[in-house]
Amino acid sequence: MRPSAFNIAAVVLGLVFLYTPIALLILYSFNDGRLVTVWSGFSLRWYRALLHDRQMLEAVWTTVRVGVLSATFSTVLGTLAAVALVRGGRFRGRTGVAGMVYATLVMPEVILGLSLLLLFVAAGVARGFWTVTLAHTTLTLAYATVVVQARLASFDRSLEEAAQDLGAPPWKAFATVTLPNIAPAVAAAWMLAFTLSLDDLVIASFTSGPGATTLPMRLYSQVRLGVNPEINAVSTLLIGLVATGVIGAYLIQQRRGR
């Protein structure tokens, strides 16, 4: 069926709505002036200013470390959860695990943040880098599970069984047959987890402590003071980084998929 004029208009307007604010944000990061409404010529001065902003650079470094660690933990845990949910049949505790996974997906972040904070306080743990990492692992575990689960559900199990019939122990069959097959989904899960961790303000604010300010926390404290072209510059770099990563991952998955 051919798309009607209405169909085309809806899609085009939707995309314009989604992309205009981002495009404007990027455009004004290259503005020479301080005002966001007046274009006063192309300049990279806000990017240069960024290089000398020590606090911002430290926040970026903290965020990247938290992101890499929590994404790795949650991808491992999420893959395990996906294996159990897809292949475990009806076992005791399945509803519990599945329920917790889906509840995390929609739980308002303020509630997650507050409850994790209370846990850390009750356990007497000093808040900082590791508490944020644990909190982010919890947040992103569910997303990783769902992504891997989708791929695993469509994977032909008989391949793995063939490997086992030929004498491979179950773990080896999984590692040499199943894992390479679901690798794109595992990579995608990691990317998603990393991005979510990179993005999170609310949970990090609750669970972080002195010396572990993440980039969103830093950005937030600046945004509250008003619009500032330096924020546009950091944002543009972040958007560029994430877009490259996502499009790259997409292309890899496309090629593997064929």
Added chain:
Amino acid sequence: MKRDRSRLAALLPGLWLAIFFAFPFLLVLKLSLSDSALAMPPYTPQLDWNRGLAGVQDFIAGLDFETYARLTADRLYLDAYVSSLRIAGTATLILLLVGYPIAYGITRCPPRLRQMLVMAVILPFWTSFLIRIYAWIAILKPAGLLNAALGGLGLPPVNLLNSEAAVLLGLVYAYLPFMVLPLYAVLERQDPRLVEAARDLGSSPIRAFWTVTFPLSVPGVAAGALLCFIPMAGEFVVPDLLGGSETLMLGRVIWTEFFANRDWPAASAVAVALLGALVIPILLFERQPGKVIR
């Protein structure tokens, strides 16, 4: 067969979620029933394990609904409760109205283009939430880009920032991918011959849509609505940055109680109240629509 081994894999993630997801809720519940002693921990009552059952009894006897009583006595919390649900509900409705035509439009495109369009809808979701909301401040503020554009056209300026309208706009903007994706998932799977059959039997395109396409897409509508409504009801960033001081939403109240007022029991009680409002939507989400988004 190997089923038994597979289910062992649930052990670690299950344990993790029990410790870091389920158990902390009990702590929130407990704290909401506690009295704040000097606004910082420890809170009374404290559980004394060394005294065994008597300790537990004393602990339970010490819990009360004082914090809840305090909250219900104050109009502010009740207003925040009502307006959170109202704003999230309105935004969900707008999202459906905006998201449905987009999802439907994408399914009408040639398959190759479809994939790229879906990708284009998802991509903004991957860029920082905070940054996307920040981008709207520059547009909506009194001396912002919107008013510059309106001025250029000779139209009077509008002051949208710090209003409920701005919050709705921000929510719709931020959650649009969450609405479009589940809708697209169900619409794409629909057999186009069903609509053709309806058309052949003489129904108008509009009637064919309402009697065939829409009813079949209800699981996607439900999934999208719940996927957006639940987190939006507790949203913090959007009302905080776009809503100004007048827009009261529970997510923000929790934040303020915690960070500004340092009243942990109050923050916990509000969190429990918010969760109470969301229990039914969350259970609904886990039952049926959870399957659509997979």
